[in-house]
Amino acid sequence: METLVTVHFAIDESGKIQNPEAKVGRLHLRKQHTELDGYTGATQKQESERWWGQIRKEIGSQMEHEVLRSLLKSRKWKPGKKEGKKTEVKGVLKVYFLYADDKVK
Numbered sequence: 001m002e003t004l005v006t007v008h009f010a011i012d013e014s015g016k017i018q019n020p021e022a023k024v025g026r027l028h029l030r031k032q033h034t035e036l037d038g039y040t041g042a043t044q045k046q047e048s049e050r051w052w053g054q055i056r057k058e059i060g061s062q063m064e065h066e067v068l069r070s071l072l073k074s075r076k077w078k079p080g081k082k083e084g085k086k087t088e089v090k091g092v093l094k095v096y097f098l099y100a101d102d103k104v105k
Contacts, residue, residue, distance in 0.1 A: 003060075003097040005067045013086040015076035022068050024060035067095050 009020040071093065080089030 002099070003063060005063050005095045005097070007067055007071060007093040007095070009071065009091050009093070010088055011077045011079055011091055012088050013079050015079050017071055017074070017077065018088075020068055020071055022064035024063055063097055067093075 004025040005022055006025055007020055007022045010018040012018050077091075079086040081087060
């Protein structure tokens with residue numbers, strides 16, 4: 001399974017990262033439905049969907065946070081040049097989080 005986090009940012013004339021914005025593009029989590037006391041009604045299904053939506057949101061925001069933290073801690077980047085002068089440029093960074101299935105040994 002994998003998750004993609006994409007970051008859009010600018011590199012200013014001094015090589016510093018400016019205005020980074022991260023977004024989780026794909027977040028695949030395995031969901032196992034269980035029956036509680038033999039009841040699998042609509043209420044339980046709605047609660048399960050709400051709970052998994054919250055889990056996806058929290059994990060996605062943690063991944064975004066980690067990618068932004070790492071990017072902002074990185075060394076200075078080389079600024080762009082136009083007509084021999086340093087200039088601000090825009091950049092895109094794609095980070096894939098890969099994780100193994102529990103059944104894979």
